[in-house]
Amino acid sequence: MNLVKTTSTLSAENISVWFGERQVLENVNLVFPANKVTALIGPSGCGKSTFLRTLNRMHELIPGAGLAGSVYLNGEDIYADGMDAVSVRIKVGMVFQKPNPFPTMSIRDNILSGLKLSGRKIENAEELVETSLRRASIWNEVKDRLGDQAISLSGGQQQRLCIARSLAMNPEVLLMDEPCSALDPGSTRRIEETISELSETMAIVIVTHNMQQAQRVSDQTAFFLADENTPGGVVEFGSTEQIFNGPIDPRTNDYVNGHFG
Amino acid sequence: MNLVKTTSTLSAENISVWFGERQVLENVNLVFPANKVTALIGPSGCGKSTFLRTLNRMHELIPGAGLAGSVYLNGEDIYADGMDAVSVRIKVGMVFQKPNPFPTMSIRDNILSGLKLSGRKIENAEELVETSLRRASIWNEVKDRLGDQAISLSGGQQQRLCIARSLAMNPEVLLMDEPCSALDPGSTRRIEETISELSETMAIVIVTHNMQQAQRVSDQTAFFLADENTPGGVVEFGSTEQIFNGPIDPRTNDYVNGHFG
Amino acid sequence: AQAAGVSISGKGSSFANGMLQACAAAYTNNNVTYTSTGSGTGRTEFAAGNIQWGATDAAYTSGFPSSSYVTIPLFGGPVAFVYSAVGVGDGLNLTPQIISGILKGTITRWDDAQIKALNTKIKLPKKGIKVAYRASGSGTNSNLTNYLNQTVGGWVKGSNDMVAAAGGSGSFSSNATSFANSQLLAAYVEDNSNAFGYFDLSDAITADVGIAKLKNAAGTFVAPTASAAGRFINAQTPITGGTDATNGTLNIDFTKVVPGAYQLSIVTYGLAPRNASYPAKSTNATKLAVQDWFNYMIKTCVPAKAATLGYVPIGSSLKTAVLNQIKTIG
Amino acid sequence: MSQSQTKPQRRKLSAGPLSRGDKWFFRTTSAAAHFAFVLVALVLGFLLFQAWPVLQSQGVNFVLGSTWDPDSDPMVLQLGPMLWGSLLIAVLGILIATPMAISMAYLIVFMLPKRWASVATTLIDLLAALPSVVLGLWGLLVFTPIAAGWAEILNKYLGFIPLFQVTDPENGFMRSPFIAGWIVAVMIVPIITSVTREIFSQLDRDLINGALALGGSRLSTFRRVIMPTASSGVVGGVLLGLGRAVGETVAIFYVLNLSMEINWMNLVEPHGGAVASWILARFGEASPLEKQGLMAAGLVLFILTLIVNYIANVIVNRAQPWRKNQ
Amino acid sequence: MSNSSIRARQPWRRANISTSIQIVLASVIPLPLVMLLALLAGLDLTMSFITLFVPLQLIVSSFVGYRAFGRRGIGDAILVVLTIFFSTFVLILLLSVLYSVITEGAKAISFQFIGQNNVYVSPTTSLDYGGVGHAILGTLIVVLLTTLAAVPLGVAMAIYLTQSQSKTRNLVRTFTQALSGLPSVVSGLFILSIIEATQMGRSGITGSLALFPLMLPTVARVAEEALRLVPVDLRYAALALGAPNYRAFFQVILPAAKSGLLTALLLGLARVVGETAPLILTMNPSSGTNLNPFDGGMTTLPTYIYNYLASSYQTSQARAWGAALVLLMVVGILFALARILGKSKSKKSKATK
Numbered sequence A, B: 001m002n003l004v005k006t007t008s009t010l011s012a013e014n015i016s017v018w019f020g021e022r023q024v025l026e027n028v029n030l031v032f033p034a035n036k037v038t039a040l041i042g043p044s045g046c047g048k049s050t051f052l053r054t055l056n057r058m059h060e061l062i063p064g065a066g067l068a069g070s071v072y073l074n075g076e077d078i079y080a081d082g083m084d085a086v087s088v089r090i091k092v093g094m095v096f097q098k099p100n101p102f103p104t105m106s107i108r109d110n111i112l113s114g115l116k117l118s119g120r121k122i123e124n125a126e127e128l129v130e131t132s133l134r135r136a137s138i139w140n141e142v143k144d145r146l147g148d149q150a151i152s153l154s155g156g157q158q159q160r161l162c163i164a165r166s167l168a169m170n171p172e173v174l175l176m177d178e179p180c181s182a183l184d185p186g187s188t189r190r191i192e193e194t195i196s197e198l199s200e201t202m203a204i205v206i207v208t209h210n211m212q213q214a215q216r217v218s219d220q221t222a223f224f225l226a227d228e229n230t231p232g233g234v235v236e237f238g239s240t241e242q243i244f245n246g247p248i249d250p251r252t253n254d255y256v257n258g259h260f261g
Numbered sequence C: 001a002q003a004a005g006v007s008i009s010g011k012g013s014s015f016a017n018g019m020l021q022a023c024a025a026a027y028t029n030n031n032v033t034y035t036s037t038g039s040g041t042g043r044t045e046f047a048a049g050n051i052q053w054g055a056t057d058a059a060y061t062s063g064f065p066s067s068s069y070v071t072i073p074l075f076g077g078p079v080a081f082v083y084s085a086v087g088v089g090d091g092l093n094l095t096p097q098i099i100s101g102i103l104k105g106t107i108t109r110w111d112d113a114q115i116k117a118l119n120t121k122i123k124l125p126k127k128g129i130k131v132a133y134r135a136s137g138s139g140t141n142s143n144l145t146n147y148l149n150q151t152v153g154g155w156v157k158g159s160n161d162m163v164a165a166a167g168g169s170g171s172f173s174s175n176a177t178s179f180a181n182s183q184l185l186a187a188y189v190e191d192n193s194n195a196f197g198y199f200d201l202s203d204a205i206t207a208d209v210g211i212a213k214l215k216n217a218a219g220t221f222v223a224p225t226a227s228a229a230g231r232f233i234n235a236q237t238p239i240t241g242g243t244d245a246t247n248g249t250l251n252i253d254f255t256k257v258v259p260g261a262y263q264l265s266i267v268t269y270g271l272a273p274r275n276a277s278y279p280a281k282s283t284n285a286t287k288l289a290v291q292d293w294f295n296y297m298i299k300t301c302v303p304a305k306a307a308t309l310g311y312v313p314i315g316s317s318l319k320t321a322v323l324n325q326i327k328t329i330g
Numbered sequence D: 001m002s003q004s005q006t007k008p009q010r011r012k013l014s015a016g017p018l019s020r021g022d023k024w025f026f027r028t029t030s031a032a033a034h035f036a037f038v039l040v041a042l043v044l045g046f047l048l049f050q051a052w053p054v055l056q057s058q059g060v061n062f063v064l065g066s067t068w069d070p071d072s073d074p075m076v077l078q079l080g081p082m083l084w085g086s087l088l089i090a091v092l093g094i095l096i097a098t099p100m101a102i103s104m105a106y107l108i109v110f111m112l113p114k115r116w117a118s119v120a121t122t123l124i125d126l127l128a129a130l131p132s133v134v135l136g137l138w139g140l141l142v143f144t145p146i147a148a149g150w151a152e153i154l155n156k157y158l159g160f161i162p163l164f165q166v167t168d169p170e171n172g173f174m175r176s177p178f179i180a181g182w183i184v185a186v187m188i189v190p191i192i193t194s195v196t197r198e199i200f201s202q203l204d205r206d207l208i209n210g211a212l213a214l215g216g217s218r219l220s221t222f223r224r225v226i227m228p229t230a231s232s233g234v235v236g237g238v239l240l241g242l243g244r245a246v247g248e249t250v251a252i253f254y255v256l257n258l259s260m261e262i263n264w265m266n267l268v269e270p271h272g273g274a275v276a277s278w279i280l281a282r283f284g285e286a287s288p289l290e291k292q293g294l295m296a297a298g299l300v301l302f303i304l305t306l307i308v309n310y311i312a313n314v315i316v317n318r319a320q321p322w323r324k325n326q
Numbered sequence E: 001m002s003n004s005s006i007r008a009r010q011p012w013r014r015a016n017i018s019t020s021i022q023i024v025l026a027s028v029i030p031l032p033l034v035m036l037l038a039l040l041a042g043l044d045l046t047m048s049f050i051t052l053f054v055p056l057q058l059i060v061s062s063f064v065g066y067r068a069f070g071r072r073g074i075g076d077a078i079l080v081v082l083t084i085f086f087s088t089f090v091l092i093l094l095l096s097v098l099y100s101v102i103t104e105g106a107k108a109i110s111f112q113f114i115g116q117n118n119v120y121v122s123p124t125t126s127l128d129y130g131g132v133g134h135a136i137l138g139t140l141i142v143v144l145l146t147t148l149a150a151v152p153l154g155v156a157m158a159i160y161l162t163q164s165q166s167k168t169r170n171l172v173r174t175f176t177q178a179l180s181g182l183p184s185v186v187s188g189l190f191i192l193s194i195i196e197a198t199q200m201g202r203s204g205i206t207g208s209l210a211l212f213p214l215m216l217p218t219v220a221r222v223a224e225e226a227l228r229l230v231p232v233d234l235r236y237a238a239l240a241l242g243a244p245n246y247r248a249f250f251q252v253i254l255p256a257a258k259s260g261l262l263t264a265l266l267l268g269l270a271r272v273v274g275e276t277a278p279l280i281l282t283m284n285p286s287s288g289t290n291l292n293p294f295d296g297g298m299t300t301l302p303t304y305i306y307n308y309l310a311s312s313y314q315t316s317q318a319r320a321w322g323a324a325l326v327l328l329m330v331v332g333i334l335f336a337l338a339r340i341l342g343k344s345k346s347k348k349s350k351a352t353k
C-alpha cells in the first residue's frame, strides 16, 4: 500500500506497536486529510483503539508500551526529540468510548477544563463555552443549566459535552473511539450530525463497530484485522464507497457483510 | 398481537417489569414454541436481557425487582404461588453474555456442576459429560483434558462449555443472552451451528445485537424498543423472514437496516 | 523452665521490684510472677481478689479487702534522690526543705542560692531543674509525702495514701513531668540533662544518674545505702494487737534522730489472705504457696541478696514477729 | 398491540417456598449479622450501667470540667483536659499524617514502576499493622529525644506563635502533645495511605486519560481532576485515621505527660491529655467509685469515635453520583 | 508488508531521559552543599534538610522543569519534589521503627529467648536465661480463642451482607462499622465491667473476650470485600443451574473466595495480635507457661513488652525489644501469608477475565 504524502493534516507511517514483548500492530500506513472523516473498522481486539492512541501520544502512558514508525502532524513528527506530548494532545483532541466528563465540575467548567488543565489563559470564557457547546449541538439542551454538575446529563448529552470539551481546545484533528457505542439511537443520530458539521473545519478519525454508521459518516475507511497470535494491521484502506461496495480483499467483504464478529 | 396459547413450550403474557419504581418493560407478549429459535433484537437498554431473565426467574434476584403478568411453561405459571424457582431454573437453562465457567472446577466438574448444585443424583457421569460436550460441539477439543481447570480454555471454548453445562441439565428451554458478543468469528460460527442442532430438541431464545446472526440462526424474531424515559416493549414480532425483509413498523425497518444503534 | 508447685501471681510496689524479681527468679518451690504496677494498684488488685498476694510500701487506710488478710514487712530500702545535672557527680547535698522547694516549683534552678550554700565545692550548672515525679499511686510517693510533711510541712495526701499529684490540686509543680512507674522515671532522668527525680536505690544503682546525700534528723548528710537505711528502719517500732490493717506494720517516724541513718527509707509489706474463701481464685494450695514464698524471702533470699541490690533485710529484732505473722496466712 | 388498559398489577416475587437448606442458611447468617446490634448494645449498655452514677453526679461537667479528684467528698471526676487532649493530639496527628499519606499514595499509584509500587504497597500494609506497644517502645526510647530537638527549634524560632510557646524552656521538650501527635501520625500514616492508595488506584482511568488528552500536566491533573474526584474518599480515610488516633492508648501513654491541667494549644508544653491513656494510667489503683468514672470516660470516648465515624460515613457517601455507577 | 527487522522503541523516553538526568543532577548537587553548610553551621541534620535542602531542591528542579517543558514544568517539578520529599520522610520514620526493633531486638533474641519462659528471670538475670516462650504461647492461645469465635461469626455476617437481599443489610453494615471504631481500651473496659458484674475472675478467656469486639468487624469487613470480589456472574450461573442459595454459596462462591477469606482471617489476626491495653485490663500476667485459658494468668507478647518496658534495667529493656521483634515477626508472617494468598487470588481472577 503506497500512499503519497501530500497536503495531509495527519499521517501515520509504518506504525508498529508493542505492549511489552507482544506486538499488536504492524506497519500501519494511513493518511487523514483535513476536512475528511476516516472510519477505522475491524473486529474486536485488532488494535484500532491502540492505533488511535498513537496518534495523540496517549499510547505512551501505558507502562511497557513500545512504538516504531512516525506520525506526522502537518509534516512535523510528533514523536520527534524535543516535541512535547502535551502540545501534541492540545492539537489532536480525543473523545473516548465511555463519556467521561469530570464529575466534580459543572457543565461550564468541563468546557473550560482543557484550557485550565493545559495552563492557558481563558479569554472570553462565556463566548467560548457557547461556541463549543453549539458546535457539539448541545447548546440548546444545556444553556439554562451551565452551572449544573456534568453528570446530571444523560449519556448522550455527556458524550456531546465531551466533544464540546475537546472543541474548546480548537484542535486540528479529532479522534473518536466508538463514541456512540454506549448511546441510544437519538443521541447517536445527533452525534453523527455533529461529526459531519465538524468535518468542515478539521480532520476526524472515528473508530466504530457499526457498519452503517461508518457508511453514514465517513469519507474513507480503513479495515483492521488481526489473525490469532499475530499483530494486527490494515487489510484495506480506501474510500468508504469502495470498501463497502467493492472491497478488494475477500476478508473485508466477509467483515462488512457481517459474516463474522 | 393475539397469540393463541397452543402447544407452545414457553409463553410470556402481559409481562411488565420494574426496577424499584422505574418501569423498564410494559406488556410484553411472546410465545416460544418448541423446536424453534427466537431472536430478541433491539437497541441497547431496551430491556431484552431483563425480559430474558423473567423467563427463568432470575429477575427476582435483583433487589427491588418487580413484575406483572405471567410466564407459562407447558401451561403452568412459573410465578404461581408454591412454584419453586429452583425447579423452574432446572427446566429453563441459561447462557450468559460473558462465559462464566466455575473457575475452581475442572471441565468435567463444570459439566456435572448443575446436577450437583441442584442436589440431584448423578448416574452415568461419564456418559453425561460426553453427550453434553458433544451436543455443544466441544467434545473433540477437550476430550483429552477433562480434568483441566475450565479457565484454561479459550473464550469461545468456555462459552461452549457453559452451553454444555446447561445441556447436562436437559432443559426444555435454553435462554442465551448475547452468547457470541465476546467471541471471535470462528467460535461464533461454531456456536451458531450448535444452536441449530439444539433447536431440534428444545426451544431456544437468543438475544443478539448482530442482525446477520439473528437472520442466520432464528426462526422468529421480536424487535424490542424503548423510547427515552418510557418503558420498553415489543414493537414487532414475527417470522425472521418477515421482520428483516418486510417489517410492518417503520422503526423496525430503520433498526434492521442499521439506521440507528 | 518449668516450675514445680503452683502458680501464684502478685502485683504492687515498683520500689520493691528489684528485690522481688530477684527472689521470684531464684525461688523454685512454686512459680511466682510479680508485676511492678505501683503499690496502689497492688492493693486494689489484692482487695479485689485478682491476685494471690500483693506488695505495697504503704498499708491500707481505705479500700480494704472484704476478707481477713495479713500484712507482713518483707524488707526495706532507701529512696534515692537522683539527678542528671551536668558536671555534678554523686553526692550533692540536699535538705528536706530544698527537696520540697524543688518539687513544689519554688526552687527552679540548679544554681539556686540555697543549693549553692550547701554545695560550695561543686560547680552547679546555670540551668533550670527538670522535675520528674511519680504520678500513679505508689508507696514511694506515700512515704515521700509523709516524710516531707513531717520534716517540712505543707504536703497533703490523697486517697490510697498517695499524693494527689496529677490533678493539679496536688503538691507538685505544674511544670514537673509525671511518670506512671519509677522505671519510666529513671529512664527520663537518665536521658535528660539537668533532670531531678527520686526512686528506689536499686534502680538508681543501675541507672546512670547522680545520687544525692540527704541531711538527716541528726544533722549529717548521708548517702542512701543499704546500711544507712537499715539503721533507720530497725529503729522503728512495729504495731501488734491491732486490726488486720495495722498489725505487722511499722510506725515510721521520719523525724526520729538516728545517727548515720538515711532518713527517707521505707518498708515493703507483703499482703496475703487469711480467709479460706479469699481471694476468689485462691485454693488452699495457693495459700500454702504464698506462705512458703514469704518464708523463703524472709529466711533465705532477702538476707542473701538485699545488700547487692540496694535493699535491707528485716532486722533480727523484728524477725520473730514477722515469721509469726506469716504463720497466720491461710 | 397491547390490550391491557388498566395498570398492570405487580406480583409478589420469590413466592416459591425456600428449600429447607436455604431457610437455615439465611436464618443462621442473619442471626450472626444481627449480632452486630447486640454487641454494640452490650458495650454501650454495660458501660452506661457502670457509668451512670458518675454521669449523674457529675453532670455536664464530666466532659467540661478539669478536676479529677477521687478523694474529695463528694468525688469530683471531670475529664475535660483529657478529652481536649485526645482531640488536640488526634488533629495534630492528622495534620502531619495527611500530606505525607497523600504523597505516599500518589507516589505509589502514579509515579513508581509497577514492581516498586507493589513493594511499597506491601510495606505500607505491613506497617499499618504495627502494634501500638511497639510504636510506644520506639517512641519512648528512640523518637522522643529526636522530636524534642525539633520542638526546641520550633520554640526557638517560632516561639512567638502561641502554638510553640512554653512556660519554661529549660524544662525540656519531652512528653508533650507535639511528640504524641507525631507518634500518632506515624501510626496512622499507613492507614490513610492504604485507603488513599486504594482510592487513587480505583479512580476511573478514563477520567485521568481525559485530562491528559486535554493537555493536562502532572500538577494540573492532580489538582483539578484527581484530588477533587478522590477527595471524599480520602477524607473518609483521614477520618478513619482520626478515629484510631482518638482511641490510641498505649503508644501515647508512653510518650505523654498526662495532666489534668488543661493545655489548650501549647503543643510543645510538656503536658497534655488523652482519654484512653488516662484510663490505662488510672484504672489499676482506682477505687470502685473512680472505676465507674473511668467507665464513663470509656463511654464518652466510644461515643466520640462513633461521631467521628458517622461524619466519615456521611462525607464518603455524600452526593457522589459518579461513584454509584461503579 | 511485514518487516521483521523493526524493533519496539520508546521515542517519548528520549526527552524524558535527558530531563531525568538533569533532575538527578539537580538533586544530587544540592545534597553535599547542604551537608557542608549544616556541618559548618553545626545545624541539626533534619532541620537543615527541611530548611535548606528542600527549598534548594525545589528551585533547581523548577528551573530544570521550566527549561524542559516551559511553565507547566515548574508546577510538575514542585509536585514531584514534594511528593518524593514527604514520602521519603515518612518512610524514614516508619523504617526507623523497623530498624530499631530489628537491631535492638536482635541483641536479645536467640533460640532460648523464643523457647524458654520467664520463671527464673529477674531484672538482673543475664539475657542467656529466660525468654518469651510463654508469651508466644499465651498470645497464640488468647488470639486463637478470639479467632474461633470471631471468624465464623464475621464470615457469616459477610455472607449475610453479600448473599441476602434483606433490607437491614445497610443497618448491619453501619453497626459493624461503628464497632470497628471501638477504641481497644474501651473494649477492655467493657469486658472488665462484665468481669466485675459476674465475678468470673481473670484468665486467658477474659482476654480473648476483650479482643473479640476488635477482631469481629475487621473480619466481617474484609470477608465482605472478598465475597464481593467473586463475580456475581458465578452466583447467577449457579442459581440458573437450579442451585439453592446455600449450595451456590458453598460449592461455587466459597471455593472462589477461599483465599480472600483467608486474608480476612489473617488481617483479623494482625488487628488483635498486638493489642495491649484491653489485655492489661482483663488478664493477669504470668511468668510461667500456662496453657489453661480458663484459669490463672497468662502473658502475651504485647503485655510482656509493656511490663518489661517499665524497668530501667538494661536487660529488661533488651527483653522488651526482643519481644517486640518476635511480635513483629509474628505479624510479618501473618502478612506474608495474607500476601501470598492474596496473590494467588488475583492471578486467578485475572485468568477468569
Ligand SMILES: Nc1ncnc2c1ncn2[C@@H]1O[C@H](COP(=O)(O)OP(=O)(O)OP(=O)(O)O)[C@@H](O)[C@H]1O
Residues within 6 Å of the ligand: A019, A024, A042, A043, A044, A045, A046, A047, A048, A049, A050, A051, A062
Ligand atoms: N494496556 C494493554 N496492555 C497489554 N495489551 C493491551 C493493552 N491494551 C490493549 N492490549 C491488547 O492489544 C490488542 C489491541 O487492543 P485494542 O484495544 O486496540 O483493540 P480494538 O481493536 O480497539 O478492540 P475493541 O474493538 O474491542 O475496542 C488486544 O489484543 C489487546 O489485548
Ligand SMILES: Nc1ncnc2c1ncn2[C@@H]1O[C@H](COP(=O)(O)OP(=O)(O)OP(=O)(O)O)[C@@H](O)[C@H]1O
Residues within 6 Å of the ligand: B019, B024, B042, B043, B044, B045, B046, B047, B048, B049, B050, B051, B062
Ligand atoms: N439491576 C438493575 N437495576 C436497575 N435498573 C436496571 C438493572 N438492570 C437493568 N436496568 C435497566 O433496565 C433497562 C433495560 O436493561 P437491559 O439490560 O435489559 O437492556 P438490554 O436490552 O439487555 O441492553 P443491552 O443490549 O445493552 O444488553 C435499562 O434501562 C437498564 O438501565
Ligand SMILES: [Mg+2]
Residues within 6 Å of the ligand: A048, A049, A050, A177
Ligand atoms: Mg477499542
Ligand SMILES: [Mg+2]
Residues within 6 Å of the ligand: B048, B049, B050, B177
Ligand atoms: Mg443485555
